[in-house]
Amino acid sequence: MNDAILVAYATRYGSTAEVAGAVAEVLRSGGENVDLLPVGDVTDLSRYRAAVIGSPIYMGKWLAEAQVFIEKHQKELRKVPVAYFAVGMTVVDGGDEGRRKAEASMDQVRLLVQPVETALFAGRLEPSELSFTDKAIVTLVRAPSGDYRDWDAVRSWASGLPEKVR
Ligand SMILES: Cc1cc2nc3c(=O)[nH]c(=O)nc-3n(C[C@H](O)[C@H](O)[C@H](O)COP(=O)(O)O)c2cc1C
Numbered sequence: 001m002n003d004a005i006l007v008a009y010a011t012r013y014g015s016t017a018e019v020a021g022a023v024a025e026v027l028r029s030g031g032e033n034v035d036l037l038p039v040g041d042v043t044d045l046s047r048y049r050a051a052v053i054g055s056p057i058y059m060g061k062w063l064a065e066a067q068v069f070i071e072k073h074q075k076e077l078r079k080v081p082v083a084y085f086a087v088g089m090t091v092v093d094g095g096d097e098g099r100r101k102a103e104a105s106m107d108q109v110r111l112l113v114q115p116v117e118t119a120l121f122a123g124r125l126e127p128s129e130l131s132f133t134d135k136a137i138v139t140l141v142r143a144p145s146g147d148y149r150d151w152d153a154v155r156s157w158a159s160g161l162p163e164k165v166r
Pocket residue numbers: 010011012013014015016017056057058059060061087088089090091102122123124125126130133134135137138
């Protein structure tokens with residue numbers, strides 16, 4: 001039976017995993033049968049009637065594992081409604097240009113599988129948690145730090161999904 005909804009995510013420091021968790025929770029509370037999985041743990045897509053896929057943005061792009069997941073499963077994913085969400089910091093105070101850059105992070109995956117719905121969410125950046133290299137990059141680009149995730153925005157988007165992926 002392909003009656004379940006897949007919520008699959010990539011994450012480096014956990015914030016996108018938590019956004020995916022909130023999306024899954026809202027769908028479940030609406031009575032949907034949901035599997036919440038890191039992209040690397042998804043094997044069989046035949047049991048899903050829809051997929052929600054999210055990735056954080058790093059240097060303007062989705063994490064490689066999210067792109068590879070979509071590329072690898074593009075044939076199956078094209079048969080069902082797919083929604084994408086991107087999590088990043090340029091949407092925090094980057095205005096229209098920040099949103100445009102965040103939208104562009106999905107260009108690659110849009111080409112592979114056209115989504116029925118997309119969303120951009122502000123993320124979390126905690127410098128003390130970052131690897132040496134990541135910390136050096138965010139210091140260089142003077143990225144804002146803190147937790148900017150807007151849970152109301154995430155939940156509101158998720159509550160509209162069942163209608164969109166029907
Ligand atoms: C090295 C580095 C590069 C980043 N590049 C971008 C970027 O290009 N655009 C953006 O919107 N956010 C960028 N971010 C912010 C992350 O997308 C944000 O912190 C996100 O919540 C991280 O998700 P995760 O905790 O799931 O890994 C960057 C963060 C780091 C550490």
